[in-house]
Amino acid sequence: MKAKRASTAQLTKLIRLPKNPTRKERPLISFLRHFSLDLSSSATTTTAAAAAAADDDTAVVTQVVELLQSQDVNWDGEKIRQLLSSSSSPFTHSRLLQVIRRVGDSSKALKFLEWIEQYTSSSSSPISSSLPQASTPSAYQAMFELASREPDYHQKLSHLLQTSKDRGVPLNRDSASLLIRCFGRAQMVMESIRVFNDLDPSVRNTYLCNTLIDVLFKSDRTGDALRILKDMLLPDSSSPPNNVTGSIVFSALMKRNQPRMVVSEKEIIELVFKMGERGIFPDAVRLTQLITKLCRSGSTGRAWDVLHGIMKMGEAVEVPSCNALLTGLGRERDFERMNLLMSEMKQIGIQPGVVTFGILINNLCKSRRVDEALQVFEKMSTEEENAGVAVHPDVITFNTLIDGLCKVGRQEEGLALVERMKSQHACSPNTVTYNCLIDGFCKAGEIERSHELFERMKEEGVSPDVVTLNSLVDGMSSHGRISRAVEFFRDMQRSGLKGNIVTYTTLINAFCHVNNIDKAMEFFEETLSSGCRPDSVVYYTLISGLGRAGRLDDAWSFALNMREAGFYLDTVSYNILISGFCKKKNLDKAYEMLKQMEKEGIRPDEVTYNTLIATLSKAGDFSIARQVMGKMIDEGLVPTVVTYGALIHGYCRAGHLDEAMKIYRDMGSTSKIPPNTVIYNILIDSLCKDEKIEAALSLMDEMHVKAVPPNTVTYNALFKGLREKNWLDKAFELMDQMHTHACNPDYVTMEILTEWFSAVGETDKLKRFVEGDEVSVSSM
Template sequence: MRTKRLLSAQLTRLISFPKNPTREELPLLLILRQFSLDVSSSATTTTTTADDDTAAVTQVVELLQSQDVNWDDEKLRQLLSSSTSPFTHSRLLKVIRRVGDSSKALKFLEWFEQYTSSSSSPISPVASYASAYKAIFDLASREPDYHQKLSHLLQTSRARGVPLTRDSASLLIRCFGRAQMVTDSIRVFNDLDPLLRNTYLCNTLIDVLFKSDRTDDALRILDDMLAPDSSSPPNDVTGSIVFSALLKRNQPRMVVSGEKIIELVSKMGESGVSPDAVRLTQLVTMLCRIGNTGRAWDVLHLVMKMGGVMEVPSCNALLTGLGRERDFERMNLLMSEMKQMGIRPSVITFGILINSLCKSRRVDDALQVFEKMSTEGEDDGVAVQPDVITFNTLIDGLCKVGRQEEGLALLDRMQSQHGCSPNTVTYNCLIDGFCKAGEIERSHELLERMKEGGSHPDVVTLNSLIDGMCSHGRISRAVEFFREMQRSGLKGNIVTYTTLINAFCHVNNIHKAMELFRETVEVGCCPDPVVYYTLISGLGRAGRLDDAWSFALDMQEAGFHLDTTSYNILISGFCKKKKLDKAYEILQQMEKEGIRPDEVTYNTLIATLSKAEDFSIAHQLMRKMIDEGLVPTVVTFGALISGYCRAGHLDEAMKIYRDMGSITKVPPNTVIYNILIDSLCKDNKIEAALSLMDEMHVKGIPPSTVTYNALFKGLQEKNWLDKAFELMDQMNTRACNPDYVTMEILTEWLSVVGETARLKRFVEGYEVSVSSM
């Protein structure tokens, strides 16, 4: 060790070249000086060569960059042959990279190839031009119209038999993909030597294919990568590309099915590639949003089984989807699995559970989860502190089921026990709950408490209070309150005005409703279809149909359009007034505006025409209804049957009834049977009426009091007492209560024939067909 230290010290002194060396140091010093001279000479030679190389390349580049390059100019030849060393392949690449123009670079390469093949100068011939073309590809990729230039360069290289390098192929695939020349990208990949294809190149191509919506082609490449004997196995970059592409396909009609997603996750997992926590969360969320929660469950558990990264956000995403479907069984199962895996639920996790339970009106279960949230895991210290959102969700759930007092108690608890300050949403939930319960004063007390606590009322607060007051007949107070809030700086929205307008329409104060409507325009609230519907409905109910139609025309001139419901109100109103011409005018206007009539439109017109006994036009409308893809309903047929019965055309009415069951497959209901039975009885066809009653029993259609009343009236005309007693027993058996019409018919009839005892038994609910004697 001592010898090494001495030698090291001696060498250090020698390297510094002492002025007075000792006799022992002199030989070593001479050797070091000689070595120093050799190194200096070598360095000088290298520097000279590098300088010469740079100068030669610079001169060639300057000549090529001149305006008009004379390829026959001797100066270019001299520059290539006058350098101290041959103009090698590396110098060629330097010239190409620095020339800055792919066309000139290609021209120089072609000229250089001819020059080296014909020249007897010492310039070394280039063995391969593949890397030179790669350099020219690089230049072209940064130029305008790069895709056209790259296509030309690729054709040129192919014609000259120059193979593509892996880097060239990667650049071309990316550039062609960016230019939407995906077929060319695929051709480049297919033409490349299979031995040069690697994972990076495959990743480049599938990225291009996914971005160009060539999903099937991308999946074919991916399947090759996933093959057991693949030389290009997927890596994390592959996973990033594939999972990102799947996440972008969140359209209602996915290109990649849920089954295919699971297959991909499984196969990539076998290759050691799993979605990271963020992408797994996004993938689960996407599947849940498109209604494929079952597949989301499978994906999460597949990654779980493969040992992939599993974090609470991914579980929360699945819980949200399960909650939307009210699948509480699997929600509880997932919570248990989280606990087994050591994944600690967050406040968001419990919030999802509580929200789902509250929306299902299972508020008591939600309260149990809330209590569990604060106490679970006390032994190992993992209790979760509820936040204001949790409390708001619970309070809103309690108010929605009419338990606003409990919601108010929870408000006090959140402040006293948890130190959680309520916000505007908290108070809005309570105010709305008390308003819906008719406790308007309590709602106003909460409003004052809200202000004292530092929370500011918003338009939701305003709308809840105004709706509550209007719903409980305090319209004037609602307007007064609205004006107070406006003076304090809180402006209403279209919902506020619609609520007030609707309230005034219901009390037939159309003048005030129209005044408020004009105010919406003045204050900048954009009217929506609901407020128009409200006004038109109000005008219609008030019998001011001409005003309603005039209002509708004014709306159209202002650029607004009525919806189908609004048109139906107008048509129905004019039909009730027996103004069919006006109703047809509105129908034509409706079609002109591109608004398709619906079943309600046609049923209203058919019913009106049937009452007017204009059956020809009524059937024409029904045919038009069918031609437009609408299916006649029981209401449609009921209108026609009622019309024919009222006109005394029982045969036509019965024909439509039979067609309902055999042709249209629309089953008749109790109302239609009542119309037919009543008409048959009035036409003294009691047997046919009783036969229809039997059909009702067979088809399981329950007769109503109206049915029995019609039959009792018909039986009275024929004095068929035994059948009447039988029907009276049926009424008791079916718990079909008699009304005043029933009692009037039976009292008059049975009193005359001396059967008042049976009538008494009927009223008391006993069997009447048995003799009372």
């Protein structure tokens, strides 16, 4: 009967009796009550007893906690003993954990635990049977949790950890995880590693490995993290990686700034595939980051392999990852693989979006393949081409195409595209749209059309910006309308549109080119007063302008003022000054500049040394020129064909033809620098002037052998030498060679040949030469 009533009790618990039963429900309720009368009475008694015990349990825990939290608690007093002994139920391990968690101080919790252990060791203790061992992994876990929330948590945790070791209490998984994370947060990474290594192997699992790997990555201990991951990837690993592992690893490896990252691109890729064999892949964001990172470092081929490798493994790939690869391929102008990837996307059901098509269109336009970009544009909105889904171009797509058309001089087509975007796609042109068109018409010299577009954009409510201003100012300045450019700039200033450093640089450069340095300096002063910070381009422009105007002292004074203001000249600026002083034969000032460069830590380059060597060679100071060349080599710079050409030209001018020929021979044998047309022309001209025609013709033959193309200057030098010897037959051969090498005679050629051939009665030959016919003896 007891068993039967128990079943009924269970049934009554499952069935909630309605307060107002219906007519049909009343017999069933009466039946249930008949069989549950005794049980209900018993259950009520039991429930009341349980509630009383629970209240007593809560009261005891509360009173113990209050005693522990007081400053004057007597750990050996009778108060705690009385509380524990007077309780109607034994002080269990569950009550102990409640006290630890509520006491609020890990030191007091540990002291209470030690008191409990000492108290239970007494045979007379009433709780020794209910609490045979107080120091358990769960008790220490509770204290670890308590300590982790305290200000000096790392010290408290270290003390508790050592205490647990001394008492032989092993860590459970939750305690180990908490300690690893907390020590990692406190930059005590070695403690985290020690906790993990000291664990019983049976306790270690994937969750703990993930926790430690995360700490190691955050502490820049990449090598240690990957060693743990390597063990997890072993076939017989008891802690195989999961998706959380992948998230931690891929997030860490994809960070942009990794000061102590020791993982190469190849290793990252290998890791992706090893994880992929376990069914763990980077999410769409991480995969996109990886592909972008590979492409930016020039490893687009590896990025291609990663994306396709993941596809072959069956993992779904999303559009952003494909877009990242398309961007990298576009940077390398690899349109073949761009089109292949677009085709593959459609085959596997990845629908390209407007960004995808925009990447392809943008790169085609940058490569000046505008017609192909227009074809892609037409296809993108065709449903048949895109799996029944039309991709509508946005304003960015239109702007890209319009800019591409303007860059190749097809401004009218770009203008027509604006009308199409408004009529067919309800897409309004913006400031960028008009900037592309205005810049295109300006560069084509159609300044009036640019102004018309400027007025049109204002009428349509499209606000011009500083780019609009700069395009028009540059266009007018570049086509000789500087005054109008200044007037337009002033109008824009009055309307509230201020210029930037590009605006001022454009105007400064324009005035420097027309040698109006004073006006350029006025705009430089305005640059400073307007709050625009001058950059190196402005200084270079002004110094260059002053140098070209021959105002080298002003240029140097300007450079000194800039240095005092905190700006330093670069190598190019110094080269301009050095070249200017060299042209004025003021070598002392040029050397002063060179010393100033070295003082400021700016290394002279090939241009610096070549300028000095050329100047010294022209002046006949060959000894010093050779010293400068030696210093150039000592600085790690390799002499160029310009360097040798300067020396050869100097020796030839000074009449030291043998020295010039020696340098020429050294170029081919020692320096391995092939001479160019200029050097051959210098030597041939000098040999002809020295009446060494055979040697000059021999050099001409060497030019043919070494595939160095002669020019009109080469032939003119030889014609002069042959005229002195009256070698007509050789002159006829050279005249035919000129036609063969497509060298057109100039006025010097005609002057030499006309004077010579008229004197010897060979004007018919000259006529045939002018008409492009062969004139040599062998052709007659």
